[in-house]
Amino acid sequence: MAPKRDNNNTRLDDAARAGWLYYIAGNTQDEIAAKLGVSRQSAQRMVSLAVTEGLVKVRLDHPIANCLDLASRLKAQFGLRFAEVVPTDPASSSTTLGVAEAGAEEMARWLKSSEPIVMAIGTGRTLKAAIEQLSPMECPQHKVVSLTGNIAPDGSAAFYNVIFNIADAIHARSFPMPLPVIASSPEERELLHTQAMIRPVLELAARADVTFLGIGDLGDDAPLYLDGFVSQAELKALQKAGSVGEILGWSFDSEGRMLEGLTNERVASAPIPSGGNALVIALAKGAKKQPAIAAAVKGRLVNGLITDEATAAALLKSER
Amino acid sequence: MAPKRDNNNTRLDDAARAGWLYYIAGNTQDEIAAKLGVSRQSAQRMVSLAVTEGLVKVRLDHPIANCLDLASRLKAQFGLRFAEVVPTDPASSSTTLGVAEAGAEEMARWLKSSEPIVMAIGTGRTLKAAIEQLSPMECPQHKVVSLTGNIAPDGSAAFYNVIFNIADAIHARSFPMPLPVIASSPEERELLHTQAMIRPVLELAARADVTFLGIGDLGDDAPLYLDGFVSQAELKALQKAGSVGEILGWSFDSEGRMLEGLTNERVASAPIPSGGNALVIALAKGAKKQPAIAAAVKGRLVNGLITDEATAAALLKSER
DNA sequence: TATCAGTATGAGCAATTGCTCACGAAACAA
């Protein structure tokens, strides 16, 4: 087989030479053909061969390149329909920097549509920050619907409810949920959900075209606990039951499976949309949230994600 | 300046994104235009910008047989410890094409080491071009030290001094030499070299692990003369004394022997490193430089060489 | 020797890309 191999080698040599002249020296294929004494088509084939044989490696030296790469790997690995990765600023301690801006950008993209859409919104600091980045616009054709209540346990309006802010910013019809996040009992939850004011909202939420929500961790300083939606005892119980994160108050374990019982029996939020075409985009980044994000994407609780480089890299690594 | 910079940054970001979609994801410019919501022409411009800004790096992963062969013969014939030969583009008049890319690659290979190293750097157009090809990386553990001054005779910073560029690109500690290339007298040279700021740099240079430098010819349009470091009269005198080339300003004859007297008495650069394990790699190609390169390798002034096929072949032939 | 399968080659064509030019908006100076 020696002659064959020689042939292949010189073939690849020529291909490499053609590829070099094309990509490094910037020749046209006509020039290459002339220099190597072959026809233009043969030169084209050589260049093409050099590419298909993987001889030619293209790299992009820009932070954004890495982001795009991570995004496409996230999509592939977790079956996401949407993924965006923003650069990480190692110096910043913000839990929303970048993600908020990118989230706002993506929201604006949807809202620019002249077709009426239903946009569902969760709560949380990240989402709040995203809404703040949203440029005001006139969108009377759209509807924004809250997926979760805005009533704190003490009866006040929860600070991180964002439905009013977004409605303000874009002048769309808004559908808030005048509910607590977590009811005092399963029965109360059922009762609340049958209310005349709530049912249409839940129905609207179920057919949202796109959903933006945050992901909360369930560490000792879980937002759900800090904001008073669960007691310390309840938090401990959730942790003990294996919960690593929550979305809209729904707790799930490290595989992204919803917990049975505990506070999940009493969560008054709408279910996380999961209809066929519905895009459910989570905005979240940070080491603390990473297990929660990993679980959410693994369990297909969301099919879209906006995060940062560091978190994206960690997600890919943890699941390899 | 903030808005300007922002603008530039987002411009480059967009360019990078377009470049990524084009070169990595294989989109056509029409598709990119659609995805980014711009016209086809703008997409084309972005891709083009990504290329001209050096965001896009193309590498060829195939040692062309002839180049390898030439490299190993160079090593054998001149006792080089390192030799790399890149293809020649006969039509190109560039004096750096290919050599710069290969040099950058070799530098990157050294810089990837987690062991702290000292890298010494010369000057010149070739080296400048090589640094431009170097991918940004984080190398706080390494030190880069300039072997030669960066002060032109008129007091300005010489354009082809590259120490700052490389330090920028790799975030290593840099040690420039705030000196002229050639002092006005031997006495001034001595004086300069005893300065507190210079001595440590010279000492560091002397123990560099690896050195990259260019080779200059001493024809009528010698870079040393073009850049104003020597007068025409001095150049003529050097030529008359048999000088065929210079490294860091040090002139040598066709056998690679350092000239006595003349400008060599006043060169303020560090000596060319020649310690036991130190690898001294010259980047140079081209017919004009060929006698200088031949002399440098014959006289063992360098023990590494990156050049192109045509020059390599000529070197081997001339010395057979 | 005739035939045939497999493969390389060149022509022609359609798609893609790069360039130039003219226009219009924003920035700037009078």
Place this chain on the structure above:
DNA sequence: TTGTTTCGTGAGCAATTGCTCATACTGATA
């Protein structure tokens, strides 16, 4: 404000590239 300059943009066109198909070649076999 008004004129000027610079910059970005889109249109149109020419060059370049990629693909398909018909043909020619190799060399293996009956």
